[in-house]
Structures are given as structure tokens and as C-alpha cells.
Amino acid sequence: MNYIGSKHKLSEWLLSNIKAVSGDDLSDQIFCDLFAGTGSVGKIFKPLVKHVIANDLEYYSYVLNRNYIGNNTALEADFYIEKLNTLTAIEGFIFNNYSENGSSNRLYFSSDNGKKIDAIRAQIEQWFTKKKINEDLYFFLLASLLESADKVANTASVYGAYLKKLKKSAQKELKIQPANFKITADEHSVYNQDSNSLIADIEGDILYLDPPYNARQYGANYHVLNTIAKKDTFVPKGKTGLRTYSKSAFCSKVKVAESFEKLIETAQFKTIFLSYNNEGLMPAETVKSIMQRYGKYDLVTKEYQRFKADKTESRNHKATATTEYLHVLEK
The missing domain is CATH 3.40.50.150 (Vaccinia Virus protein VP39)
Incomplete structure (x- = not known):
């Protein structure tokens, strides 16, 4: 990222x-x-x-x-990654508010990728809510989605603004890549x-x-990633669709x-x-x-x-x- x-x-x-x-x-x-x-x-x-x-x-x-x-510890995740990559796209919150041809027409993602993000995020939440996956796998899949979505985001780098036209990397199809982590004998706290x-x-x-180091708030610079991660609904503000964010x-x-x-x-x-x-x-x-x-x-x-x-x-x-x-x- x-x-x-x-x-x-x-x-x-x-x-x-x-x-x-x-x-x-x-x-x-x-x-x-x-x-x-x-x-x-x-x-x-x-x-x-x-x-x-x-x-x-x-x-x-x-x-x-x-x-x-x-x-x-190791996770059995291959089935879930494959399933997420073959889902039928849907028009949801990310498509409507942050994607090409959405109701707000903010160009953070292509139309197809915005719909795929919505479908994938909904599926991860459904699996977790219905206890099909545990907390470890839930966050593994969420992290995989965030990093994969970031690779096809239509930004110069941060989400404080989007580009006027879809750049080449943003035109590529979103594909979930596993966010593989290091296995250790010891447990850790987050x-x-x-x-x-x-x-x-x-x-x-x-x-x-x-x-x-400076006055740029991370909550504003990466607000779209927070929205994907939280899967909440709100009224996006302004041209860039800002959400309410914490200020450091x-x-x-x-x-x-x-x-x-x-x-x-x-x-x-x-x-x-x-x-x-x-x-x-x-x-x-x-x-x-x-x-x-x-x-x-x-x-x-x-x-x-x-x-x-x-x-x-x-x-x-x-x-x-x-x-x-x-x-x-x-x-």
C-alpha cells in the first residue's frame, strides 16, 4: 500500500x-x-x-x-478467497457514493470494481455474522480486501481526492490477493x-x-478505506465524500x-x-x-x-x- x-x-x-x-x-x-x-x-x-x-x-x-x-496461526482461507473472487457484483454503498457511474459519480473506483467491493464486503460480513468464519479469518479477509481495493483505487496515492479520469491501474479488475501474515509461537495484541x-x-x-508529522489528518486522507472496513452508512460530505473522522x-x-x-x-x-x-x-x-x-x-x-x-x-x-x-x- x-x-x-x-x-x-x-x-x-x-x-x-x-x-x-x-x-x-x-x-x-x-x-x-x-x-x-x-x-x-x-x-x-x-x-x-x-x-x-x-x-x-x-x-x-x-x-x-x-x-x-x-x-x-495458519488459516484455511483458499476456499474463501476463491469464493470472493467469483461473486456476482452488486450496486451498494461504495458503488453509489465512490465509483464511476454511481449516484454521486465520485471516481475513486471504476464502476465494476465499486460493485465488486460492495459484493465482497457484504459476503465477508455475512459469513462472520452467521459464524461461518471466526474472527481471525474475518480480519484476514477484510485486510485482503482493503489492500486489493487500494491497488485499483483511482487516486494519486491518498484518498483526499480522486483523479478526473480512470488511470490504467484503476481500470484493472479487482482481484482479492491474500494478506498473508507471519506465523509465530507467541500471541500479540492489537x-x-x-x-x-x-x-x-x-x-x-x-x-x-x-x-x-504534519497537519494532514489520516482520517481524511484514508476515509474511503475506513468506509470499506467499517461497512457503515452515512451521508458522505462534499466533493470527495468525506465521513466524520477522528482528529489527532x-x-x-x-x-x-x-x-x-x-x-x-x-x-x-x-x-x-x-x-x-x-x-x-x-x-x-x-x-x-x-x-x-x-x-x-x-x-x-x-x-x-x-x-x-x-x-x-x-x-x-x-x-x-x-x-x-x-x-x-x-x-
């Missing part, structure tokens, strides 16, 4: 630097990814640690992490809560923080420093690692000032190609690279 702030390409760098502080053998440690996103960092640590705690405020993210992190609320109820060894204090220049300090102060973890960059709402000096009040502070940096969510010539940030910060605190 093409995701703002994804640490997939930085995962080995993160792992190396976290091991440098926490040790090479992490098998007895509890690792928490408090702003988990698509789960790319949690996936790396899942087979290495005793227990992963993954959390995100967005429900689509919870679905992905509930599958990739929460599932740890939450869908506000980070500053959850932090008071958990504890462990390694706390990894990758909060939003980490996207507010006024609130971010206070929220961050409360998080650091409350955290019951031995080491804390914060991913941030030089374009974030909090300057590096602010982060340092807050973190060093609670223990030993260090900083590691890396030049990194920045995420491009719009056309190069119209971007607010003209730089092609950004400086990725890994702030380290040993409490």
Missing part, C-alpha cells in the same frame, strides 16, 4: 538502531508500535520479540494490524484507541512511536508538544524510539528538550526520499529528500 509515512523502506535501518540500544536478542522483550499505520514496523519485530502491541486510531489500520500482527489513552494501560520494553492532536501545531510530553511522561517502557523528520510540526530541539527530561537522550539521522502524494511541480515541499530522525530515550 502506498502509504504516507510508511517505514517499510527504513525498516532495516530502524531495526539496526533499535538493536544497538536494546540488544541483538529481543526474544524476551515486549515491543509496542503505538501509531502502527499499515503495520510495516510491527511485521519486522513480530518474529523477533515475545509480544507485539500494535495500535492505531484509524479503523482501517486496526484491520490491517489485527491481521498482520494479531493473527499468528488496539484501536487514542495513543495517549492506551499508553496508561500498557507496559513493556521497547516503545516505538511514529506519529503524524499530533496533527495540531498548537497541541502536538503537550500531547507528546504527556505520552512520554506516562509511558511505562524502558526505551522509547520516536520517528520524526525535519518537516514535522515539532522541531528537533523541542523533541530533545521534552525527551531528555525523562532520561538519557540520543539522536540518529538518515537522509531519505520524501513521500510524494502530489505532482512534483505543485508540491508544497520542493525538496526531493528529507532528514529522517530517530530520537532515542532510555528512561
